[in-house]
Amino acid sequence: MLRPAILAILCDRAEGLHGYAVEQKLQTLKFFRDQPPDYTGLYRLLKRMESEEPLSSTKSDSHAGPCKRVYRLTDRGRRCLSRWLDSLTKYQKMLEDLLARAKETVEISETS
Incomplete structure (x- = not known):
């Protein structure tokens, strides 16, 4: 998830960002708040x-x-981000379907 996050952070920054600023922006994302990325790996x-x-x-x-x-x-990079958005949107829909099915199954088993 680090790649699409980096692409999204830089997407609206025509002037660009240095590595430390990218690191700081990543920390503001909910996805990385509890478990920040390895910063050596980021660079x-x-x-x-x-x-x-x-x-x-x-x-x-x-x-x-x-x-x-x-x-x-x-x-x-913009084209790459667009492909990531398509893929992540499809993945999100699949997860939502899976969660809905799992919740139905749990509710059925709890009422039985």
């Missing part, structure tokens, strides 16, 4: 996503410390 994934081209990056000059890598969503 590895950002680099891998850059090499796969859903993301691009540039180094920004920082007057208050070392240069930071700023990540931006590419056109390929």
